[in-house]
């Protein structure tokens with residue numbers, strides 16, 4: 146009798162709980178490139194290339210370590226489409242007394258796992274996902290009894306727990322958060338470092354061959370340069386720490402139409418696949434601060450994103466699913482504009498961000514939050530439609546991280562569980578933080594009229610439409626004071642312009 150360990154495609158780390166629980170001399174492993182996983186949304190083609198390539202590399206490593214692994218390669222028309230199909234085939238003709246997996250990254254996969262004992266008649270053990278620092282029970286313990294689940298409080302607890310940037314019980318430099326220093330516009334210099342490119346190796350090329358003519362996906366395959374092995378991911382991390390981290394904080398919120406990455410790390414796809422660990426990313430950043438090669442605002446900002454936001458959104462996801470995905474607190478009813486997929490809009494900020502997304506499978510946080518996200522919020526897009534878009538278009542997108550960021554942080558569809566106020570902003574914010582408005586067909590200075598930046602009328606219209614819900618929010622008082630300064634004629638003109646934009650959205 147033996148155990149069978151199934152390794153999900155986004156859990157490619159040798160410290161995996163399943164590997165620790167199995168004995169390579171008698172137990173077996175199972176991995177599979179599955180059609181259902183490759184098609185549950187219209188993924189960016191680079192995401193599929195990345196995941197399948199990283200899986201094949203990881204499978205090689207497991208074989209080299211002496212594991213007996215059954216690996217199902219993607220094949221058009223294969224009957225093995227889902228994890229359940231894969232496991233059924235893996236169990237056939239074998240004396241397996243237990244299946245072992247680790248907690249998956251998506252609710253829909255957990256539902257499959259929970260049905261296995263009944264459907265396949267085999268005991269199933271689900272181990273914790275050791276890629277995260279905060280076990281799900283600890284998150285629930287933290288959340289229990291709290292009226293508000295503010296990230297900042299969770300983050301402080303994580304700082305104390307991990308000891309990152311701590312001086313005993315106190316934060317180093319006397320402050321928990323240096324965010325106010327991290328809001329500079331990038332003035333065109335210093336030049337950001339060239340990101341580390343990894344030429345597609347023979348494994349990536351093989352995957353491309355297997356996908357050809359079967360899966361087209363969103364975006365462009367050309368230009369694929371993501372790390373597909375742990376060694377490459379480590380090199381990319383070191384490159385970031387040495388070259389970009391020092392200015393990561395200053396320009397964290399900046400955007401520029403000729404700089405796709407500025408000083409961002411591009412490590413999310415590696416972290417989310419298990420190629421890099423949270424600990425090694427944060428250790429490297431803290432060492433850079435301790436050795437004086439990166440300032441505190443950069444290092445604190447970076448560590449906060451990882452042990453704060455990243456762990457926090459995962460905790461929220463698992464605590465609130467499956468109902469969370471259905472929420473639509475603002476009652477949105479607008480379809481997602483078709484040009485989110487093509488980039489064909491006259492708004493330069495959106496065109497530039499979507500074109501870069503098509504090219505790279507990447508946009509940095511502020512582009513996701515304040516450009517594509519903000520526009521969907523102001524327009525009132527149906528949450529499910531915008532969530533599916535975010536889940537599709539980025540190489541780092543998995544439900545556990547995408548959903549709370551989009552549905553909660555961006556769309557406020559969870560009624561403020563995750564963010565104390567919506568991140569609604571007019572074109573002014575985009576103009577302050579980027580060079581987009583200079584090259585735009587619209588005027589960011591105008592609110593109504595044909596040439597007016599659509600963000601402006603939609604912003605005021607959003608505040609007016611949701612007045613009842615938000616006017617008592619103390620963080621939005623100033624916004625409503627500005628609404629009150631508008632005459633009734635101005636309000637009417639704004640609403641008329643917003644109606645026109647909604648009615649002609651594909652031409653905007």
Ligand SMILES: Cc1cc2nc3c(=O)[nH]c(=O)nc-3n(C[C@H](O)[C@H](O)[C@H](O)COP(=O)(O)OP(=O)(O)OC[C@H]3O[C@@H](n4cnc5c(N)ncnc54)[C@H](O)[C@@H]3O)c2cc1C
Nearest residue numbers: 409410411412413450454455509510513514541542547550
């Ligand atoms: C609408 C929306 C959708 C998003 N969807 C995803 C997603 O599907 N997958 C994903 O990994 N991130 C997502 N994010 C968070 C964030 O935008 C990306 O993690 C980041 O842009 C990745 O680029 P980077 O590695 O260069 O990050 P950096 O800016 O260099 O930040 C360092 C790391 O911090 C972590 N991080 C930063 N912000 C967040 C956050 N809000 N939530 C979770 N982790 C964070 C990431 O692991 C990231 O690699 C989303 C944000 C928004 C607003």
